[in-house]
Amino acid sequence: MKFLAPLALAATLATPALADLTEMTDAERDAFRAEVRAYLLDNPEVLMEAIAVLEERQANAEVERDQMAVAANADALFNSAFDWVGGNPDGDVTIVEFFDYRCGYCRRVAPEVDALIEFDGNIRYVAKEFPILGDQSLLASQFAIATRVALGDDAYETMSDALITMRGDMTEAALIALAEENGLPSQEIVAALDDPLVASTIAYNRDLAGRLSITGTPTFVFGDQLVRGAIGVDDMQRIVELIRAEAN
Template sequence: MRSLALAAIVAMTVGPAAALDLKNMTDAEREAFRAEVRAYLLENPEVLSEAIAVLQDRQAEQAARQDSTLIQANAKDLFSDPDDFVGGNPQGDITVVEFIDYRCGYCRKAHAEVKELINSDGNIRYIVKEFPILGDQSVIASRFAIAALRELGPEAYEKIKNGFYESFRGEVTVETLESFARDLGIDPAPVIAAMDSPDVTRIIKENHMLAQRLQVSGTPTFVMGDQMLRGYAPLETMRQIVAEERG
């Protein structure tokens, strides 16, 4: 912050073309310069706010460029993994990928808004990345959902995914999952039998490896076209990002 303010003051006082060699100042010159800097900041404290705002904008732009690079480098695993659930409009003009954990409170909070975004838009291809990070119960829930997708198909998976956020409460155990599936009209037997299969284990491991490459450490995280949204955001923010990507 101090260096930014100093640079601003130098530009205002000596001009952008002038060179100020702070290292070769005498002690007296350095003290005089410091006094001028202090006096200027006391008289014009808004300079600090302006400098901080510029720094934050630059950092945000740099982070966005880095995210875009990461997305492009991992595009195949993000957008074309045959193991993923694909919902919304499979032929949509923009793809939204969501990394989820069923035990995540912010994922639960985002669920209704993500649903509304997809349903009201009508032209979004929606991909789910099972990313259990909040303990053993998160892993069990993800195993159950992935096994349902593999054994019973996308319709059963979507019912289970929605149900985890909308109706499921309590501990995640084999017994509660069996009851949960029956309430949804789903036969739990083939799903329970496949939960610990090597393929389910592989999918979770690959999702974790993908998240690591993308520097994703929390849920929900969204990839929306060429942008990454790390954490919960309200519906209007997501709509704005979708509009930006289309533009």
């Protein structure tokens, strides 16, 4: 049997009418494998190219899955009454953030988000309480949501901003002190901790995160794109510009 160059042979084998490995004798099959192995050892860049193509395909498939998941859950993401909305409520681009107050990356990215909102002026921001780092994270989210239930959106923003920069353990005593330091009546907040809306908000966001395969914080949704992990304001601006360009 006369052997083709390995890559040409691989292409030929993809066409059933031309060749089939199962039709080779054992000796022909061994010779074919030896020739392919020798070619790849002599040209290892071919493997790197193939791996790069595979990784690109996998990344594109993940992006497509994320976009489909975002589309399927758009109302829960962008229009849930459970969530506080900041920035420009009528902004042309909505950014959703799943965050945890004890997450170091969330703390790091918070000033970047604030800078984008302030610089752009046309960003609608949706805050998704998503405590995943233990009991103190859960208590902090409960306290923030209870603040909104008891005192409204402005008080929630004050409490949330204070929590994302808070140092030390997030115990109930520490959270009460933090509220008082920021001029918020802690007794009303503590009384609202048992409001069913507090638990419902967290359960709703956890269920939504599961449907979107979100397991870490921060995770952002920019338009129809899921962005996992902390990114800087420059990258945020580029994503927003692309969203606007696609809309026009």
